Amino acid sequence: VNLLQRYCKNGSEVFPVIVPSRFGLKTINFFLVKTGKSLSLIDAGLNNDSCLEALCRTLNENGLDIGDITQIIITHHHYDHAGLVNTIVSKNNVPVYASAEAIPRLKRDTIFMEMRVEFYARLYKEMGCGKLGEYQVAYLKNSLIKNKDQAIQTDIHEITGNMLLHFESIEMPGHAPDQLAFWDEDRGWLFSGDLLLEHISSNALVEPDFSGKRIHTLAQQENSLKNCLTLDAEIVFPGHGIIIDSPKSLIETRLERIEAKANKFHQLLEKGPATANDLAEIYYTKIYHEQFSLVMSEVISHLDYLEDQERVVKDCCNGIWTYSPV
Numbered sequence: 001v002n003l004l005q006r007y008c009k010n011g012s013e014v015f016p017v018i019v020p021s022r023f024g025l026k027t028i029n030f031f032l033v034k035t036g037k038s039l040s041l042i043d044a045g046l047n048n049d050s051c052l053e054a055l056c057r058t059l060n061e062n063g064l065d066i067g068d069i070t071q072i073i074i075t076h077h078h079y080d081h082a083g084l085v086n087t088i089v090s091k092n093n094v095p096v097y098a099s100a101e102a103i104p105r106l107k108r109d110t111i112f113m114e115m116r117v118e119f120y121a122r123l124y125k126e127m128g129c130g131k132l133g134e135y136q137v138a139y140l141k142n143s144l145i146k147n148k149d150q151a152i153q154t155d156i157h158e159i160t161g162n163m164l165l166h167f168e169s170i171e172m173p174g175h176a177p178d179q180l181a182f183w184d185e186d187r188g189w190l191f192s193g194d195l196l197l198e199h200i201s202s203n204a205l206v207e208p209d210f211s212g213k214r215i216h217t218l219a220q221q222e223n224s225l226k227n228c229l230t231l232d233a234e235i236v237f238p239g240h241g242i243i244i245d246s247p248k249s250l251i252e253t254r255l256e257r258i259e260a261k262a263n264k265f266h267q268l269l270e271k272g273p274a275t276a277n278d279l280a281e282i283y284y285t286k287i288y289h290e291q292f293s294l295v296m297s298e299v300i301s302h303l304d305y306l307e308d309q310e311r312v313v314k315d316c317c318n319g320i321w322t323y324s325p326v
Ligand SMILES: [Zn+2]
Pocket: 076, 078, 175, 176, 194
């Protein structure tokens, strides 16, 4: 990873903050964008020392410090994108912007968060997950208490229309229902959160909407990728991994992958009707136990996708859904 990249075009500069990460993400990326007197921070990494040090180092190398940041803009609510917001705001009380859907999640709003846990409790039961589902729900309940202090303390401004000086904000849901991309058309720069990653396809994580209804996240992800293709961006600045030049062919690969993976689940169902949990166990074997919630999310989002295309139907028996091919 080249830690000293910077981008400069038509009077704007991007200073990427790139923090090596374990696991499959390779790096945690967030971005300083300087245009005239404004210095935007797009995303805010993890709430840890290495992200804070990397931010300060990148600022210093460019003759800046935390006091020079003028606004923080969050692509989506995940904890590896908003981690340093409280720390930065405590040193420099700048406005923080995010989508309407992100705000209760970033604030860890009690009513919303409890509704979300109930959503997963119901979901895992309906999908035939049994004990593992119950363990996951217990873990989520515990996290509600444990992660309380991760809530963003300051007011978060809802991004509406084109209120962000130098960027157009574009809804790019799928990986997260609240995900926005920030588009600088003059320069061909797209700050895309986790919509498009170079080294892995980003998960369409299953989530409830505000009314507790399951969002068909993979269909959203597909639409967002198609939308991204039409922008014809020159450079995509992603939340993880390397910065992507000319993303067109990568987006096309990701779109093909969605179709190919959906076909694999469809083929498994052709061998006989199955619950989402059955499919997860068969398809993911060992990873099913190691990454239960991720794996269930993958299977369920693909089943919703196939159901929308009328390629599968589901049948309820004793409160558990069984899927079969059409
Ligand atoms: Zn994410």
